[in-house]
Amino acid sequence: MEDKTVWGQFQSNFIRFVIPAGVSTAAFGLFFFLKKFGILYQWSHKVEKESKRHGGEIVANVLQAHGVKHVFTLVGGHISPILVACEKLGIRVVDTRHEVTAVFAADAVARMSGTVGVAAVTAGPGLTNTVTAVKNAQMAESPLLLMGGAAASLLKGRGALQDIDQMSLFKPLCKYCATVTKVRDIAPTLRKALQVAQSGTPGPVFVEFPIDTLYPYQMVNKEVGAKNKGKGLVQNIVNWYLQNYVNDLFAGAWEERDVTPLPAQVPTASSDQIQKSIELLSRAKKPLILLGSQSTLPPTPVDDLRTAVESMGIPCFLGGMARGLLGRHSDLQIRQKRGEALKEADVVILAGTVCDFRLGYGRVLNRRSKIIAVNRNKEQLYKNTDMFWKPTVAIQGDVGSFIVKLAQGMQGYKCDTEWLDMLRNKDIDKEKANREKCNEATDVHLNPVKVLHTAEEVMSDDTIMVADGGDFVGTAAYILRPRGPLRWLDPGAFGTLGVGGGFALGAKLCRPDSDVWIIYGDGSLGYSVAEFDTFTRHKTPVIALVGNDAGWTQISREQVPMFGSNVACQLAFTDYETVAIGYGGKGLKLDRSKDDNMKEVLEEAVKLSRNGDSVLVNALIGKTNFREGSISV
Numbered sequence: 001m002e003d004k005t006v007w008g009q010f011q012s013n014f015i016r017f018v019i020p021a022g023v024s025t026a027a028f029g030l031f032f033f034l035k036k037f038g039i040l041y042q043w044s045h046k047v048e049k050e051s052k053r054h055g056g057e058i059v060a061n062v063l064q065a066h067g068v069k070h071v072f073t074l075v076g077g078h079i080s081p082i083l084v085a086c087e088k089l090g091i092r093v094v095d096t097r098h099e100v101t102a103v104f105a106a107d108a109v110a111r112m113s114g115t116v117g118v119a120a121v122t123a124g125p126g127l128t129n130t131v132t133a134v135k136n137a138q139m140a141e142s143p144l145l146l147m148g149g150a151a152a153s154l155l156k157g158r159g160a161l162q163d164i165d166q167m168s169l170f171k172p173l174c175k176y177c178a179t180v181t182k183v184r185d186i187a188p189t190l191r192k193a194l195q196v197a198q199s200g201t202p203g204p205v206f207v208e209f210p211i212d213t214l215y216p217y218q219m220v221n222k223e224v225g226a227k228n229k230g231k232g233l234v235q236n237i238v239n240w241y242l243q244n245y246v247n248d249l250f251a252g253a254w255e256e257r258d259v260t261p262l263p264a265q266v267p268t269a270s271s272d273q274i275q276k277s278i279e280l281l282s283r284a285k286k287p288l289i290l291l292g293s294q295s296t297l298p299p300t301p302v303d304d305l306r307t308a309v310e311s312m313g314i315p316c317f318l319g320g321m322a323r324g325l326l327g328r329h330s331d332l333q334i335r336q337k338r339g340e341a342l343k344e345a346d347v348v349i350l351a352g353t354v355c356d357f358r359l360g361y362g363r364v365l366n367r368r369s370k371i372i373a374v375n376r377n378k379e380q381l382y383k384n385t386d387m388f389w390k391p392t393v394a395i396q397g398d399v400g401s402f403i404v405k406l407a408q409g410m411q412g413y414k415c416d417t418e419w420l421d422m423l424r425n426k427d428i429d430k431e432k433a434n435r436e437k438c439n440e441a442t443d444v445h446l447n448p449v450k451v452l453h454t455a456e457e458v459m460s461d462d463t464i465m466v467a468d469g470g471d472f473v474g475t476a477a478y479i480l481r482p483r484g485p486l487r488w489l490d491p492g493a494f495g496t497l498g499v500g501g502g503f504a505l506g507a508k509l510c511r512p513d514s515d516v517w518i519i520y521g522d523g524s525l526g527y528s529v530a531e532f533d534t535f536t537r538h539k540t541p542v543i544a545l546v547g548n549d550a551g552w553t554q555i556s557r558e559q560v561p562m563f564g565s566n567v568a569c570q571l572a573f574t575d576y577e578t579v580a581i582g583y584g585g586k587g588l589k590l591d592r593s594k595d596d597n598m599k600e601v602l603e604e605a606v607k608l609s610r611n612g613d614s615v616l617v618n619a620l621i622g623k624t625n626f627r628e629g630s631i632s633v
Helices: 006-018 024-036 039-044 055-065 077-088 099-113 131-140 166-170 183-198 217-224 233-250 271-282 302-312 338-344 357-362 399-409 417-439 448-458 471-479 500-510 522-537 553-563 576-582 598-610
Strands: 070-074 092-095 117-121 144-150 176-179 204-210 287-291 316-318 347-351 370-375 393-396 464-468 516-521 543-548 586-590 615-620
Touching (some): 092 099, 092 500, 131 204, 144 166, 144 183, 176 183, 271 393, 287 302, 302 399, 347 399, 448 471, 464 522, 471 543, 522 543, 522 576, 586 598
Parallel strands (some): 070 092, 144 204, 176 204, 347 370, 516 543, 586 615
C-alpha cells in the first residue's frame, strides 16, 4: 500500500531520484540506524569524556536564572547532584523530615512570593510520598516544580532500585510532565516546565531525571559502559551499544544554552467583557464581591488589587489567599452571614471564587442576581452552571487585572451606604455573639473560643497564619483576622490535613522577620510535628498553637449524633509540648490552671520565637456548641 503521508512521499522521492538503484534500501536503513542511536548527533557535537561536570549543574543554573531561592527536599542518591549544585550557586537547600512537607513548603513559597515553588525528591517512594501535596497544589492552583529522580533510562523496567512508572502517576496531577533523556535536554525541558507552571491556570509540573542524566560522564560510563571486552561477537555488539548510549547521553552536554525564563501566558478579559461588567455594576444597588485565591496571582501586585477594591467601595467577602487583602480591620470586608448577603445582592462578582461545596454548588446565589464570574480556569468558571446557577457575564481571564480595569471604569461610583451599613451591622452582631461564647463554661479544660480570641489579641500586625486542622481551625476562621495580603495559608479546596509544617516553613523563609503561627488541631498535628526538627536545624522559628481536645472532633460532631458511636474519633490529651522539646524546640502547656494568665503564656511563646526557638503551645480545650451542626462533608 502506498504511503500518502508527507514523510512517506519524501522518502519515496528521495529513494527514487537521489539514491542510486540497489543502494537505496541499505543507505536509507543506515541513515535511520545512525539517527536512532544518536550517532549523527555525536558526529556534530562534542562528547567531553574527561569533564567532571554533571547534569545537576545545569539544573541549578536554570533555577538561578528563574529567581529560585529555595529548593525543598528529602535527600536521596538519585538527586544528590541537583542539591550539591544548588548549594554551590547559593540556592538554599532545605531538607525536611518527609517529602510531603517539602512539597507543601514549595507550595507556600509559590503562593507568597509569586514565583514557582521548587521541590526535589528521590525516585520511587520519595515521589509517591508527595502525591497528596501535589494534588493539593493542583487544586489550589499553585505554580510548583517537582523534580524527581529515576532509574537510568537503560535500566527502566529491568528491576532497578526504586523503579516504577512515575510518569503515569503524575500525569493526572500535573499540567506538564517530562522525562529528561539527554543531558543536553535539561535546560530546555526545565524552561518549558517553569513556563507552563505559571501560564493560564497555575499548577504543578513534574520533571523526571534518570540518574544517568545527573552524574558525571566517567561515573556513568563506569556503571553502564562496556564490560568484558573481546569476549565474542555478541558481547562486542552489546559493548558498542552501551558505549554509544553513554556518548549520546553526553553529546553536546556542555554547549551554551539559553536558561532565561520563557514568558508566562496569562489570559485576560476583553474590553467588551469589561465594559459589560461596568454597565451591570453601575446600575447595582446591592453589589457584592467574592474574592478568591486567584485574585492574588501575578502579574497584578496585591497592593494594586487592594487599591482597586477600596476605590469601588463595594462590600467584599475574602477567601483563600485573598484573606487579609484589606487588612485586619476594613469597613468593606464582611466576615459573617455570607449566605444571607448573597440572597439579597443584586450583582455578585465571583472573582476567582468557585461554585463548589464552599458556595453550596451555587445554590446560595439568588437566581435574580446578576452574576459576573471571572476565572482563569474554564472548568472552574462554569462549575455547576448546569444545575444551580448561571453567569450573566462569564470571563475566562486573570482576576487581578480584571478587578483593576473594572475599578478604572467605575470611577465616581458610590455603593449604597445603607447596604454596606446593613451588612456591617450584621457582622457586628454576629461577632459580638461569638465573643460572648468565651464566657461559657466547658466540661473540661479551656474554652477554645476564648483561647483563639486571646491569640487574636496577642498576634502582631506582622503575623502570618497557617491553618491546619478541622474543628479548632474552623472556629479560628471566624475569630482570627489576617493582618494583610498573603498572610493567611490554608490548604484550599482539597481540605488537606498535614500542611502545617511545610506551609509554615515556606512562609518563614519568605518572610523571616514575621511571626508565623500554625493553628493546629491535635489530629492534624500528628502529620508534621516532626518538622520541629526542621525548624530547629534551619533556624526558622515558628509558633504552633494546638487545640488539643483529644479527638477528631470535626468528624465526631456528625458521627455521634448520626450513628451513635465515636469509634476511631478518640485521641488522648497527649503532652505534645514534650514532643516539640524532643525535636529541639520549646514547649508550653495551657490548661485550666492557666485560664487567668492565658495571654501571658501566649506572649511568652512569641518572645521565645523571636529569640530563635520554635514553640509549641499545647492548649487543652473542652467542647462548646460553637459551630454546632457543622459537618465534615
